[in-house]
Amino acid sequence: LGLGAAFLTIMPLRANAAAEDAIAAFTGGADVADGGVTLTAPEIAENGNTVPIEVSAPGAASILIVAAGNPEPGVATFNFGPLAAAQAASTRIRLAGTQDVIAVAKMADGSFAKASATVKVTIGGCGG
Amino acid sequence: GNWARLAAQQSLSQDQLLEFETFGNISLIHVTDIHAQLKPIYFREPEINLGIGDARGQMPHVTGAAFRKAYGIEDGSPSAYALTYNDFAALAKTYGRVGGLDRVSTVINAIRADRPDALLLDGGDTWHGSYTCYQTAGQDMVNVMNALKPDAMTFHWEFTLGSDRVNEIVEGLPFAALGQNIFDAEWDEPAELFKPYKFFDRGGAKVAVIGQAFPYMPIANPGWMFPEYSFGIRDENMQAMVDEVRDAGADVVVVLSHNGFDVDKKMAGRVQGIDVILSGHTHDALPEPVLVGKTHIIASGSNGKFVSRVDLDVRDGQMMGLKHKLIPIFSDVIAPDPAITALIDEQRAPYETTLREVIGKTDSLLYRRGNFNGTWDDLICDALLSEREADIAMSPGVRWGPSILPGQEITREDIWNVTSMTYPNAYRTEMTGEFIHVILEDVGDNLFNPDPYYQQGGDMVRVGGLGYRIDVTKPQGQRISEMTLLKTGEPIDPSKTYVVAGWASVNEGTEGPPVWDVVENHIRNLGTVTVQENTSVDVVGA
Amino acid sequence: MASGVKPRVKVPKTAAAGEAITIKTLISHKMESGQRKDKEGNVIPRSIINRFTCEFNGEMVIDVTMEPAISTNPYFQFEATVPEAGEFVFTWYDDDGSVYDEKKTIEIA
Numbered sequence: 001l002g003l004g005a006a007f008l009t010i011m012p013l014r015a016n017a018a019a020e021d022a023i024a025a026f027t028g029g030a031d032v033a034d035g036g037v038t039l040t041a042p043e044i045a046e047n048g049n050t051v052p053i054e055v056s057a058p059g060a061a062s063i064l065i066v067a068a069g070n071p072e073p074g075v076a077t078f079n080f081g082p083l084a085a086a087q088a089a090s091t092r093i094r095l096a097g098t099q100d101v102i103a104v105a106k107m108a109d110g111s112f113a114k115a116s117a118t119v120k121v122t123i124g125g126c127g128g
Numbered sequence: 129g130n131w132a133r134l135a136a137q138q139s140l141s142q143d144q145l146l147e148f149e150t151f152g153n154i155s156l157i158h159v160t161d162i163h164a165q166l167k168p169i170y171f172r173e174p175e176i177n178l179g180i181g182d183a184r185g186q187m188p189h190v191t192g193a194a195f196r197k198a199y200g201i202e203d204g205s206p207s208a209y210a211l212t213y214n215d216f217a218a219l220a221k222t223y224g225r226v227g228g229l230d231r232v233s234t235v236i237n238a239i240r241a242d243r244p245d246a247l248l249l250d251g252g253d254t255w256h257g258s259y260t261c262y263q264t265a266g267q268d269m270v271n272v273m274n275a276l277k278p279d280a281m282t283f284h285w286e287f288t289l290g291s292d293r294v295n296e297i298v299e300g301l302p303f304a305a306l307g308q309n310i311f312d313a314e315w316d317e318p319a320e321l322f323k324p325y326k327f328f329d330r331g332g333a334k335v336a337v338i339g340q341a342f343p344y345m346p347i348a349n350p351g352w353m354f355p356e357y358s359f360g361i362r363d364e365n366m367q368a369m370v371d372e373v374r375d376a377g378a379d380v381v382v383v384l385s386h387n388g389f390d391v392d393k394k395m396a397g398r399v400q401g402i403d404v405i406l407s408g409h410t411h412d413a414l415p416e417p418v419l420v421g422k423t424h425i426i427a428s429g430s431n432g433k434f435v436s437r438v439d440l441d442v443r444d445g446q447m448m449g450l451k452h453k454l455i456p457i458f459s460d461v462i463a464p465d466p467a468i469t470a471l472i473d474e475q476r477a478p479y480e481t482t483l484r485e486v487i488g489k490t491d492s493l494l495y496r497r498g499n500f501n502g503t504w505d506d507l508i509c510d511a512l513l514s515e516r517e518a519d520i521a522m523s524p525g526v527r528w529g530p531s532i533l534p535g536q537e538i539t540r541e542d543i544w545n546v547t548s549m550t551y552p553n554a555y556r557t558e559m560t561g562e563f564i565h566v567i568l569e570d571v572g573d574n575l576f577n578p579d580p581y582y583q584q585g586g587d588m589v590r591v592g593g594l595g596y597r598i599d600v601t602k603p604q605g606q607r608i609s610e611m612t613l614l615k616t617g618e619p620i621d622p623s624k625t626y627v628v629a630g631w632a633s634v635n636e637g638t639e640g641p642p643v644w645d646v647v648e649n650h651i652r653n654l655g656t657v658t659v660q661e662n663t664s665v666d667v668v669g670a
Numbered sequence: 671m672a673s674g675v676k677p678r679v680k681v682p683k684t685a686a687a688g689e690a691i692t693i694k695t696l697i698s699h700k701m702e703s704g705q706r707k708d709k710e711g712n713v714i715p716r717s718i719i720n721r722f723t724c725e726f727n728g729e730m731v732i733d734v735t736m737e738p739a740i741s742t743n744p745y746f747q748f749e750a751t752v753p754e755a756g757e758f759v760f761t762w763y764d765d766d767g768s769v770y771d772e773k774k775t776i777e778i779a
């Protein structure tokens with residue numbers, strides 16, 4: 001049980017409008033299909049300030065990562081060059097609370113696909 | 129009554145407890161969650177253990193009469209005493225204490241007499257939970273466990289000794305320290321000190337034992353004490369390890385797990401090729417394996433109260449059969465192994481006078497095990513309220529800690545058995561009503577989220593001075609309502625500030641006296657403890 | 671230039687021609703988000719690494735644009751194809767205009 005965690009938002013954060021805007025800016029408003037993207041994130045973050053995520057979208061030109069519940073939802077955009085052996089990457093991100101992380105991939109043919117994962121950020125404590 | 133005692137004497141013998149017709153070609157011996165209980169103790173099993181979603185009404189979320197019915201256990205029988213909570217104090221007088229690592233040793237020796245190369249596997253939460261374990265930074269447990277000659281171990285509370293101490297002990301362990309999910313946090317690579325698995329050649333077969341440490345260590349416990357390590361469930365890596373050991377010729381795959389039972393069940397459904405999961409962390413004791421697909425999950429209790437024997441028939445790279453017995457360690461029935469008794473006494477000798485000091489007496493049964501407050505929790509919360517002059521008390525929902533019978537004296541050792549930890553400071557702080565609600569919702573979701581992978585395997589935070597209603601079927605944010613400040617009977621005001629005392633904060637730099645001093649002072653002041661029935665939590669949807 | 675910024679990379683020393691290898695990179699950087707306030711209540715200005723690139727013999731492997739939601743000490747893991755012997759160049763671009771780089775050669779075995 002965490003004392004002094006009062007600054008952390010604990011309730012699940014809903015996707016804010018800025019997240020939709022960030023995705024729309026990336027896709028130009030095009031349709032986004034489900035499938036073709038794999039986003040791996042922990043069910044529960046060990047530390048909301050450094051949450052490991054891994055994204056993979058075979059054949060993608062670029063992948064946008066959005067933390068839908070953060071006040072500033074943008075996280076990163078991965079652009080893959082000709083020497084990328086896989087259209088995949090891992091990094092660590094900050095999450096202001098429990099929320100969905102969304103990955104949107106721009107495929108080589110200009111189409112878009114996405115995946116999302118819910119990451120719980122908890123004040124923790126207790127245990128068996 | 130007299131009849132029960134007579135029946136008990138007739139029906140209980142060491143031979144009977146150990147009776148087991150050796151089966152197949154491999155034997156596994158599983159102990160887990162000993163929580164540093166070297167000596168015999170009393171331990172009451174839970175009354176409330178709710179399963180949510182798919183786990184509703186499924187083992188191990190069945191207690192009392194329903195549990196006895198499910199396994200054909202007679203009321204008042206030794207099994208009823210060992211596995212269920214009803215009539216605990218009376219049955220404890222009939223059947224006596226349980227556990228003691230010298231008795232556990234006798235059982236291990238007996239199994240090894242049948243099968244000399246039986247594998248002894250320790251599921252962790254071993255180097256934590258007593259006065260001597262705290263004072264020796266785990267050395268007492270390491271010394272005694274080493275004498276039992278385990279073959280492998282995995283981990284949870286051990287890490288709260290701090291990574292320097294854990295590393296120091298693990299480097300000197302004469303057996304395998306396993307955890308496929310123990311990673312170096314900086315580079316996200318398997319931690320060098322902990323191997324994912326170990327092979328054992330047994331009965332003409334190749335046995336792979338894969339370790340799975342507690343996945344949520346830095347969340348449930350202070351991550352700042354072991355910042356170099358990262359954990360997690362890591363299903364994909366578990367599958368990769370199962371595939372790797374199979375490719376390397378494993379005939380049978382055993383996972384030594386500290387996931388907690390429901391997480392193990394889910395993992396068994398997602399990772400293909402595990403034959404046996406030896407489950408730990410949630411302290412469940414089940415007399416039969418639970419089968420998920422082809423995976424057998426074994427739950428062996430806690431506090432040294434049980435040993436599981438699992439015999440396997442493995443031929444041509446396949447497990448053809450399994451035979452299991454959950455052996456209750458009735459301390460008055462199983463003869464202690466004198467060598468281990470001497471070793472235990474040696475660990476305790478420097479502290480014996482301090483351990484035995486009588487602090488008070490109890491009129492009530494003191495226990496802690498169940499989703500909501502037990503009487504030990506109520507006593508600790510009362511101590512925090514009065515000693516720290518608080519409106520509300522919070523105590524962690526841990527599952528360890530032996531029980532004390534009505535009429536028994538409470539010694540310093542007894543207090544430490546339910547409070548010992550490396551972050552014991554009893555803080556006193558102000559929290560808004562809204563934040564208290566957030567905490568209850570947060571912990572509630574760690575327990576009652578329908579997806580086991582979002583659970584941490586603890587119990588609900590225990591509260592004093594506060595009443596509330598919980599609907600376990602609702603999502604996070606909607607479970608907790610009707611929060612009431614008990615001393616005034618008024619509803620908790622979200623914007624008002626309350627003085628809250630608690631302990632076991634995972635935050636670095638928490639200040640306050642160690643909780644064992646707080647509890648000791650309180651019991652001293654009371655002289656004799658009487659815990660009133662606690663009706664302040666209204667559980668809905670169970 | 672921000673102080674104490676130190677890049678580290680893990681690249682295998684050798685690869686077969688055309689092989690895919692895993693690369694890991696870390697750079698010590700506080701990644702000040704621009705959303706925190708100091709004790710006086712003033713916003714601490716944003717100061718982050720905003721771009722990271724990896725090139726091999728002048729050809730792009732990965733080019734990442736970063737926002738303040740990337741954690742302290744940015745970490746990346748990705749895969750590169752190694753067509754021939756040569757040099758990886760890793761470059762981190764700081765908000766304050768600083769550019770940090772690190773180079774690793776790889777042989778064909």
Ligand SMILES: [Mn+2]
Pocket residue numbers: 128161163253409410411430527528
């Ligand atoms: Mn435990």
Ligand SMILES: [Mn+2]
Pocket residue numbers: 127128253284285342386408409410
């Ligand atoms: Mn545990």
